[in-house]
Amino acid sequence: LYSGLLKRKTDVGVLWRLRRIIKREGIQVVCTIGDGGDRMFWGRLAAKLSGARGIVSTLHSTRNQSGGSILDRPNRWLFGITDAFVAVAQGAARYLVEEEGFPQDKVVVIYNGVDLERYDGAGRERARAELELPPAAPVVCHVAAFRVEKAHDVLLRAAERVVREVPETRFLLAGDGPERPKIEQLRAELGLEDAVRLLGRRSDIPELLAASDLMVLCSYAMVETFPNSVLEAMASRRPVVCTHVGSVDEQVEEGVNGFLIPEGDHEALADRILRLVRDPERSREMGEQARRKVEGRFSAARMVGDREELFQSRARGEGIPSRLYWEPPPRNA
Numbered sequence: 092l093y094s095g096l097l098k099r100k101t102d103v104g105v106l107w108r109l110r111r112i113i114k115r116e117g118i119q120v121v122c123t124i125g126d127g128g129d130r131m132f133w134g135r136l137a138a139k140l141s142g143a144r145g146i147v148s149t150l151h152s153t154r155n156q157s158g159g160s161i162l163d164r165p166n167r168w169l170f171g172i173t174d175a176f177v178a179v180a181q182g183a184a185r186y187l188v189e190e191e192g193f194p195q196d197k198v199v200v201i202y203n204g205v206d207l208e209r210y211d212g213a214g215r216e217r218a219r220a221e222l223e224l225p226p227a228a229p230v231v232c233h234v235a236a237f238r239v240e241k242a243h244d245v246l247l248r249a250a251e252r253v254v255r256e257v258p259e260t261r262f263l264l265a266g267d268g269p270e271r272p273k274i275e276q277l278r279a280e281l282g283l284e285d286a287v288r289l290l291g292r293r294s295d296i297p298e299l300l301a302a303s304d305l306m307v308l309c310s311y312a313m314v315e316t317f318p319n320s321v322l323e324a325m326a327s328r329r330p331v332v333c334t335h336v337g338s339v340d341e342q343v344e345e346g347v348n349g350f351l352i353p354e355g356d357h358e359a360l361a362d363r364i365l366r367l368v369r370d371p372e373r374s375r376e377m378g379e380q381a382r383r384k385v386e387g388r389f390s391a392a393r394m395v396g397d398r399e400e401l402f403q404s405r406a407r408g409e410g411i412p413s414r415l416y417w418e419p420p421p422r423n424a
Contacts, residue, residue, distance in 0.1 A: 109137035119406040120145035122177075126152050132165050139172045145405025149177040149201075150187065152316050161191055170194060175401065175411050179203050180317040180338030184417035199401065199415040202341075204394030205322040205385060210297050212327035212378070218302035222263070229260045229368040232303035232329070234296055234320045235310065237268030242309045242334070242355065244277055249309070249360035251281045257368050262287040263299055296320075300327040304374060305367050311354050312336035322389050325349075325381035330374055332363045342389070348381035 113121065121138035123131045131148055138146045152161060176198050178184035184200050187193040219226060231250075235241040243264070250262050264274075264287060271289070278287050293299060300306065306324035308315075308331065315337040322342065324331050331349035333339045343349040350366075352359040367374040400412050 105133050106137050106140070109133060110141045113137060113141040113143060119143060120147065120402045122147040122149060122402070124149045124151070126150060126161055128163070128166075131162075132169065135169050135173055139169075144408055145175075145402065146173050147175045147177060147401065147405070148173055149179070150183070151179055161187075170197075173197060174405055175199050175415075177201050177398075177401075178417065180341050181417065182338035182341060183316050185419065188417065188419070195417065195419075197411075198417045199411060200417050201394060201397040201401070201415065202389055203317055203319055203322060204389055204391035205319065205326045206391045207326055207386060210300065210323045210326035212301055212329060212382070214298065214301045218298045221298070222302050224261060224302060225259065227259075229257060230303045231260065231262045231364060231368075232265070232299055232306045232324070233262065233308070234265045234293075234299070234306070234323075235308065236266050237270040237274060239270060240311045240315070241266075241270075242311055243270060243274045245309045245355055245357045245360060246307065247274065247277050247281055247283060247287065248357035249307075249364060250283055250287055252358070252361040253364050253368065254283065254286045256365060258286075260286065260364075260368060263290060263303060264288065265290045265293045265296065265299055267292050296323060297327065300324055300329055303329060304371070305329050305364065305378075306331045307360065307364065308333045308339075309352075309354070309357075309360055310334055310336060315339070317342070322385060325389075326385040328375075328378040328382045330367055330377035330381060332360060332367070342384075344380075344384070348377050348384055 121134060121143050123134040125131065135146050150161060176187060176193055178187055178198060178200050179202060181200055184198050187198055188195045224230060233246055237243060253260050278284060300323060306329050308318060308321055317338045321331050321333060321339060325348060331343055333343050333349065333351060334354040335351040336354055340351060343351055345351050350363040352363060397415065401415060404412055
């Protein structure tokens with residue numbers, strides 16, 4: 092809605108265009124999605140001027156790529172008119188309150204969710220045949236844009252050791268971006284052209300996960316918060332090996348449904364991949380544990396239900412449901 096109305100970043104007229112639409116359509120609750128910026132500012136201000144009953148902002152990140160504050164000063168001016176700031180994890184909520192100074196009585200937690208029917212891990216043989224993968228080869232999947240913070244260099248250095256020790260292992264890297272030339276060069280230098288496939292942008296992530304035995308995410312901490320790619324792998328019954336960044340530890344339980352490693356540590360990454368590759372039975376059990384966790388806490392149905400409860404309570408002029416509020420952990424926790 093908003094991007095089609097904005098003619099330029101300083102286009103003050105967007106405020107009145109948004110206000111007109113909100114009033115014309117009888118919109119009672121306005122929710123901005125993303126991080127602090129012009130969309131968040133103009134969207135909330137238009138909602139206030141239109142008389143909307145609820146103003147909500149969902150924040151998917153806990154820092155920007157430069158490492159600065161998530162909100163600029165103009166967006167902080169509007170703290171008072173915002174009813175709720177939605178964090179996508181407990182750790183993200185803590186960061187917003189304790190590090191960014193968000194008002195605690197306005198921060199709620201609604202976890203991201205994943206479609207359990209779309210991501211179920213079924214169709215392994217068919218998926219492998221379509222990708223021309225050996226039926227019995229260990230396959231590792233990685234889904235991320237080819238950007239510096241996704242640490243593809245760490246992944247490739249880990250892959251070099253894994254392939255040296257278990258030569259039949261294959262790596263599927265889905266995504267694209269500005270770092271691709273460097274990744275291609277490093278792959279060649281490490282002699283991994285046959286073992287590591289760069290698949291480009293893909294729309295068949297459920298099938299890629301079905302073809303795989305495990306998923307890895309080795310991002311640096313600069314922008315990672317609560318990655319959906321981890322949830323998708325878990326729902327697909329695949330164990331995950333992730334760097335211990337953002338709120339990933341609310342998804343991955345060490346040694347139960349995956350492993351957590353220090354960022355930048357390619358040896359630790361290789362070690363955990365090899366543990367799973369060499370013990371298929373343990374890998375399958377950890378994958379089942381991952382699925383059970385997603386079913387219990389991270390389903391799309393649960394996410395939608397929580398958001399509906401929040402929006403409907405504001406549309407009725409009621410307060411925020413108390414169960415959604417973020418509460419700081421006890422000091423001795």
